[in-house]
Amino acid sequence: MAAVLDKRLLLVSGKGGVGKSTVAAALALASARAGYKTLICEVNAQERISRLLGKPELGPEIALVDKNLWGVNVRPEEAMREYALMTLKFKTVYKAVFENRLVKYFLRFLPSVQELVLLGKILYHVQERDSSGGFRFDRVIVDAPATGHAVTFFSVPQVLVDTVPAGPLLVEAEKMRDLLIDPGTTTAVLVALPEEMPINETLELEQELRTKVRITTGAVVLNGHIPPRFSAEEQAAAAGQGEALNAMIHGHLTRERMSAEALQRLRTGQRAPVYTLPRLYVPDFGAASIDQLSAQLASLVSESA
């Protein structure tokens, strides 16, 4: 059976603080272990992925992180440079134009240009070929901007198509848009926590990506899920032992209930299948935890018998 997320470009988003980078890192690790040449991209972020994987900082150049796994931190400055060089062909022209003080000012404030070059670099790697003519990467996984910024970010090619006059920028924007909204290439993975605001934002984001940007969500991951543990009889039996224990069990039951409620809202409030990752209780959340979570997400990125 094909993988749930049988696409070459996975965009991982969710409310800030829900574990977006954790899920992106776990998916990337699972994908690489299933034998896919995988590239994980951070977008102008603070090197969370490398820390989670227990590796040196990624930086703006693509680096091999693990077997079949490459990583890069896509930053506007370098992406702008690469894009400009691709358009302009000559380094001297680039220097004269893009390192001009005034031009730097324009590029900083021109709406959408920063986002465009960031996306441009990511999409370039989706299509990049190796010397044998095959794709350099089987799968590109993006730790995308959080809800609130995600829709703006992924709408940029369309916004430019609607606003810029004919020219190289328009051609570029059209190509990017077509690839980004191609359901055979791209799918979104949304991450939530069992709390009110993250669930609200996930439901909104799924809808906005689908209707405004035309990107379909392939999976929703409820991170930090707390599965039911105590039956009603057990609950009553434990309550009889004393107040201290009762309070702790009651707390767990409340969190179980919130988690069940969150799961229910995610299942009924949007269209993608919902997967859960358990809350981990470890003193240090790092590479070992990502390892554990990646095993749980394996079915999303690898074929099964």
Added chain:
Amino acid sequence: MSGSPLQEVTRSARVIVCVGAGGVGKTTVSAALALRTAVEGRSSLVLTIDPAKRLANSLGLEELGNTEARIPEAQLQAAGLTAQAPLHAMMLDMKQTWDELIARHAPADKRAAILESRFYKALSTRLAGSQEYIALEKLWQLRNQRDYATIVLDTPPTAHALDFLDAPNRVLDFLDNEAARWLLSPALAAGKVGLKLMNLGGSYVAKTLSRFTGTDTLAELATFMSAMSGMNEGFRERTQAVRELLADPHTSFVLVTIPAPERLDEVMHFHRLLLQNKMHVGAIVVNRVHPPVPPAAFEQARALPPGLREKAERTLEEAAVLAAQDAQGLAMIRQQCGNCPLIEIPRFELDVHDLRALWTTSEYLMGVRQLERAG
């Protein structure tokens, strides 16, 4: 320890600014401080940005636009509270506040052109610092036009501490950049905006740049900058006034965070910045702390039948791991923040979404309740 420093703050501050990263409970802390202030007899307004729906409902905010609303006394009484002075809440609409600012300051003939420009849309919604700027702008307006004893500002979730304190400067920089002035001034003088653009750097740079962005884009930017240029003086004055308000002895900052080690650098950095800017930090509030597991709970679990006993013990051990993590985070904050008072609020089982829970939160803020730590 009795007598939380926030007692004094709620008794005398005219402005309380709650700052911190997104998702740490700033809105809850802001609302709890405003509630406390009003209940104790000083009128208050909480100016919030994007509250969770149920919290917004409990404050009667669901139907509100950009206006202040009084929390009905009946609603407070239903929660067992009596406010000695009125409590107000308001949800800030960024876009509308920006539009009002333009309507007030822009020359009538330029207004429509500004509001329709996509550069204005970028400035008012997405330029780094623009949300922070407009929140401060609204705070300044309300502080000068209304007579609430205290206004509590719940700031937008800020990725970087600098964004907040630097917001006014960034917006000024956008509007009044050296490059923009150089570009516009001769053209302005000649009454032909955009003329110089075409001659930018002897046209070579401009030609190449416009190949990249399209010529129209640059001309449009020049038009926008020139329409805005008349407002720069006003913006500069206002920015200065906002800075003075933030540094006023009657303004107090409350830094809100959670006890996660990855937040530590951020909190320390923010704390340093506030002090460097001569701003008064009332307290650091550490929210969502998992309290230690009482030893009695483990003893009680041992008496349970096998099967259930293991489940109960697992539950307690998990809670103990979280408590230990948080204790470590707290120790690191305490070690690094020097004399700044630290206030712990436990993680509640449910999201704080009603007045009663806000009141409980305020009791922790005031030091009336404290997290129990076994000696």
